[in-house]
Amino acid sequence: MNFKFILLSVFAITLSACVTAPEPVPVKQQVVAPMPAPVPEPEPEMPPPPVAEIPIEEVVPRGPEPGTSEHFKYVSGDDRVYFDYNEHVLSPHAREVLRSQANWLTRYSGAIIVVGGNADERGTREYNLALGARRADAVKAFLVSQGVEPGRITTVSYGKERPIDGRANEEAWAINRNAHSAVLVGGIS
């Protein structure tokens, strides 16, 4: 507000300072005709007024559209939880993320999710499919324990077929051992 006001007054002052007074128009001798209104001379061309660049505040981020999968991930902290090697036990951090996921699902009660269980490449194909299914189910069971209706959560295993980090090191394998909660149908609060 202040800035706007200052800006306007600066402009007004600059403008008035530059306007030159109109020169008098010589009056013709006419008897009856009434005096025409004085015609102001066109204003002479002026250079554009100098514009001061004044910084403006950053827009406050509003976050993803509520009820969308982006919003789900944003609010929950993550749409994946991660597991130890050959494990399907939820870590304390995973539980924390899943509590947030459960809260979101409680708030957006129309939302439906698919939990995809994933494994790293350091196991064989079929065993990893079974392991991925266990991980997906561990997530579903926890969300259900937090009050989410079981019918809103389906599970699928991708085994080691959906790695998100292609490198061959501990860090990548740890990232690839996860269960991904994907919002299939968004929610309206």
Added chain:
Amino acid sequence: MSRALRLKEILGKMVGAAVLFICVFIPIQAHAQLEIDIVHGAPQPVPVAIPDFLSAHPETDQIAKDMAAVIAANLERSGLFDVLDQSLYIEQQTDTDYQPRFSDWRLINAKALLSGKIVREGEGRLRVEFRLWDIYAKQQLDGKRLATTPDNWRRIAHKISDYIYQRLTGEDGYFDSRIVFISESGPKTNRRKRLSIMDADGANARNLLANSDLVLTPRFSPVFEDKGVRKKVQLITYLSWETGRPQVFLQEIETGNRELLGNFSGMTISPRFSPDGRKLIFSMIKRGNSDIYVFDRASRSTTRLTTNQAIDVSPSFSPDGRNIVFNSDRGGSPQLYIMGANGSNVKRLSFGEGRYTAPVWSPRGDLIAFTKSHNGQFHIGVMAAETGKGERLLTSSYLDEGPTWSPNGRVLLFSRETRGQNGRSSIWSVDLTGRNLRKLPTPGAASDPAWSPILP
């Protein structure tokens, strides 16, 4: 000695032994006949000569050359034969119905000679004749006439390869067979996996299922099924995610007809046929827990075989159908177990260090092949079927997995994936002896091979 007895003797000598290839000459009457002992091994492949087949018609000239080349490639690939370069050949036979000049072939050290000819029998019909000669015993070992259509000449070449292999090793061949596999494309983090099939030598590769980007673990039915008059179809089973979750499908290769196996609410994975092709054994996942079930194709009934809270996966029948080997982590880590076909008498089979997965029973019944991971390496290995003893690791790499047996139980195929972001899968073969490790030619990256029985 009966064949069964001979195989038993072979089995006994195989287990745990460092197997060597030697060429033995078994005296039969007055002759010393050529025979390759593939069990006790031969460090030296047997030198054989395969001239181009004779062709009596310009239309068959090319086939006559190609047929010799395909047979030579088959025999070379087996690791048991050294096909001598054609430029060395002294005698140029003009009639295969006469004896070759044995001395000419001895001079270049050929132990066996294949001579063949192609006769065009009217429009769209070929007759192929071949004779296999033992150069030192100066006798014919085999001779046959085969007929087919010109576009089917490769099958004749594979059949002749099988005759030669059988005649010289005493064991069934495996060349006239096919391989189902998964062709892979795209980067590691966005890979497409499609169902494919090719001949055992890598020729005639083609896609079997359009518009499906995640298909895994195809396997053949061990039997061919009659479909109408004089028509046989070969069935495969595999996993596809096309419904959104992994489910077992059945498909006829020749017709493309396919069906979803059963009407199960859960995920179904790791399917295999029973030896008679009438049943499928697989794992079904309920509430995150995988157990083994058997599905009877005729009655469409399903029977549960394991009821364990552990992972029970990758079941494979013994060739007599009486037992099942499978993978379970019920003991804390993935190990191999066997049980009766009805789920009874479960016992642990693997006791070595490391993790054991993906067991497959040999078509001979004597061995079980598996994948083992230990100290950051993956291996394809074999162990005695009944006892789990005599473990031998045949390969080692960053990621070897999923063995499948040749129809004669002498060779294994498996997937090997290289390390890292640009890691790539390919199909490899290795002999039961651990020798003769080879990469199969495939059109692109490939994984999950399964070997068919010999074609009818």
